[in-house]
Amino acid sequence: xxxxxxxxxxxxxxxxxxxxxxxxxxxxHEYMSWYRQDPGMGLRLIHYSVGAGITDQGEVPNGYNxxxxxxxxxxxxxxxxxxxxxxxxxxxxxxxxxxxxxxxxGPGTRLTVL
Amino acid sequence: xxxxxxxxxxLSVQEGDSAVIKCTYSxxxxxxxxxxxxxxxxxPQLIIDIRSNVGEKKDQRIAxxxxxxxxxxxxxxxxxxxxxxxxxFCAASxxxxxxxxxGPGTRLSVLx
Numbered sequence: 505x506x507x508x509x510x511x512x513x514x515x516x517x518x519x520x521x522x523x524x525x526x527x528x529x530x531x532x533h534e535y536m537s538w539y540r541q542d543p544g545m546g547l548r549l550i551h552y553s554v555g556a557g558i559t560d561q562g563e564v565p566n567g568y569n570x571x572x573x574x575x576x577x578x579x580x581x582x583x584x585x586x587x588x589x590x591x592x593x594x595x596x597x598x599x600x601x602x603x604x605x606x607x608x609x610g611p612g613t614r615l616t617v618l
Numbered sequence: 619x620x621x622x623x624x625x626x627x628x629l630s631v632q633e634g635d636s637a638v639i640k641c642t643y644s645x646x647x648x649x650x651x652x653x654x655x656x657x658x659x660x661x662p663q664l665i666i667d668i669r670s671n672v673g674e675k676k677d678q679r680i681a682x683x684x685x686x687x688x689x690x691x692x693x694x695x696x697x698x699x700x701x702x703x704x705x706x707f708c709a710a711s712x713x714x715x716x717x718x719x720x721g722p723g724t725r726l727s728v729l730x
Binding site: 535537539544545546547548549552562563594606607608609610611612 | 619627662707717718723
C-alpha cells in the first residue's frame, strides 16, 4: 500500500491565484481530513469528510473548498491564494470503526504565497 | 469546542535521562488520545495512543498515562536517545472520533 499520498510536495503561488492540492489514500478509509501546520501552532483542521459525498468544515475553513467524489481522493482547493495561506498542508485518513482509529498522514505540501 | 494545551513548548534533556510532556483537554467527551512524533521536514507519525477506558499504556521506552477526571494525559520517554529529538504533538478526539484537536507541540532536544 502507498498509504496517503499528496501532490505537489512544494508550490509557490502569487496572491490571487487558485490551485488544488491533491490527496489520495489506498487503505479504503472512510475518514479523510486536511490540516495546515504553522510554526508554533500545531495542526489545525481545515475540512474533513466522513465518506464519499460528505464534507464538513473544521476549525479554519475560510478560503478553502473540498469535495469527496470517491473514497480514495480528497482534493483541497484554494480559491484565491493569500499570503496568510502560506503553510504546510497535511492530508490524513483514518478508518471508521466501533472505536476511534489511528490517523495516517500524507507527506505534506509546502505552500508559499507571495 | 475542544481545546488542547501542551507543556512545555521546548524541553532539553541529557541522553539517558527521562522526558515528560503533559497535555490537558477540555471536552469530557474526548475518548482517544494519540501522540505523534514529527521530525524536521517529515510527516507526523503516531508513536503511542491511549483510549479513555485505560489509565496507562507502555511500549518499550515510551509510556502514556491518562487521568480522565483531571482531563490530562502525559507522554513519558525513558532512557532518551539523540534520535528521540523531534517535535511531539498530543491530540484529543472530537465528535464521533473522526477528527482530532492537536496541542501546539513540544520540541524535545536530547543532548549527547
